[in-house]
Amino acid sequence: MNNNKNSGIRQGVTGVTSTVGNLTGGLLHTVGGAVGTVGRGIGGTINNTTGTKIVGDGLATVTTGVEDGVHVVGKGLEDAGKYPGK
Template sequence: MAFGDDKQSGVSGGVTAVTSTVGNGVGGLLGTVGGVVGAAGRGVGETVTGVTGSYGKPVGDALYSLGDGVEGGTRKIARGVEDAGKGKKTW
């Protein structure tokens, strides 16, 4: 490949590499946090349902669903951050 054929050379290529690295790091961190919060919410929800039986089932189910929602939402945000770091359109 001849010099100058690279579409992402020089400063532009360097900026893209840095933003991609930062985007991947932040996206990975968000994914991890979302996974931990989601798992904790589901665990607490199951515990509440298990301890209280049918009386606490609505609260336990709500906590379980909240954990799933947080995890799914942060997963989408993390993917968007990673894509933005790579210069991809996120919408």
């Protein structure tokens, strides 16, 4: 009987954790994608305006790195609510 109670509590906590993780992870994916897209766009504009690729490509590389890092963190948060067997 005690195992059933613990199992129910665990499922409830896991459900909340999973929901929060999925929400936060999804938001981070959105923010990361926006940062990467904006950085690449501004980088392309700088390249076309100045005629040099160093600054624009550098900005695009940095923002793409931020985007990739945020996606990794977001995926980790989404996975946080999962438990073995789910």
